[in-house]
Amino acid sequence: MSDILQKILAVKAEEVAAARKHRDLPSVRTEAEANRHDSALGPRGFAQAMRDKIGAGQAAVIAEVKKASPSKGVLRPDFKPAEIAGSYAEHGAACLSVLTDEQFFQGHADYLREARAACALPVLRKDFMVDLYQVYEARSWGADCILLIVAALDQGLMVELEACAHELGMDVLVEVHDGHELERALRLSTALVGVNNRNLHTFETTLDTTLGLLKHMPGDRVVVTESGILKPDDVHKMRAADVNAFLVGEAFMRADDPGAELARLFA
Known part of the structure; x- marks a missing residue:
């Protein structure tokens, strides 16, 4: 486990x-x-919204509402979650991801509430889930999906958190960084498997992380490639490999109009 993850x-x-x-x-x-x-x-219905986009032959984009990150600092000083969410919805996002971690990502529960109220898209609570309390908290705020990071959780707790989310009607996006983590993730029942292309130790990104794990991915899973999607060529590379689900934050947050950038990137 990386030092930053342990600290978080x-x-x-x-x-x-x-x-x-x-x-x-x-x-x-x-x-x-x-x-x-x-x-x-x-x-x-977060997972269903993803499947609907893919079924229609489109990219299923989880568009992120993120003010800052530990590695890049503040991404968007003029941060208005409701406006950002509305722009994403207008330009074809499948779902939203809203950071609720305050200390490291300058997120907040209110940002999730504001973003969800501004549109009809399903919303992921993007945070570091370590306790059942956070799962109930997420649903109490209106979240439609939670993130489980394999690197941060033992198997028993991960199973427990997933079961709680499903009981509350939420979906689960499980995130992996390598083959060992993927093996653990596939023991869960969720169809949504996110592959984070950012190395937790070096913070470097490579799309080869997603491509390298595809051969180990069962056909019934929806592969979500995360981090490092910055230009149309990145999208084309993924879609050529039949990866049709994306979680994108930084590229949108640095743009004047996040939704318009989504439309440009995925044209």
Whole structure:
């Protein structure tokens, strides 16, 4: 495990402990379960939205709403989640990914709420999930999907977090960086497998990470390539290999109009 990931996970444990003191688990669980049947906040079908795009012969883009990152600093000083989400929806995104980590990515729960309220797209809570509390919390905020990072979790906890998400009507995107992590990810039931092209130790990106794992990927999984998609050639390279799902953040966040950049990149 990389030093930065260890640091982030230690902070997450502290955040969950503090959150539990502010609002106990039964309260969060009650709200999460109630939201499942709420007309405005009920799950929107994240995985299905991805499949629908791919089935129509289009790229399924998870467009990220991200203010900053530990490696690149602030990406978008003028950060307006609702406007960004609306622009993505207008220009053909399948889903949204909203950073809720505050300390390392300058995210916030309110950004998820604002982005989701601004459009009809399903939303991923992009954070480092280490506790069941966060899964209930995600659904209480209106998230339609959670991220599970294999490098950050033991197998038992990962299975438990996935089961909780599914019980609440959410989908799960499981993220891997290499073959060993993929082997573990494939023991889960989720169809969404994200391959992060960024090396956790060096922060370098290469699309060969995704391409190299394809031969080990069962046909019933939706492969989502993450990080390093910066130009149309990157998209063409992936689609030529029958990778049709993408999670893109930095390229959009640095553009004047994120949605227009999405349309340009995936034209």
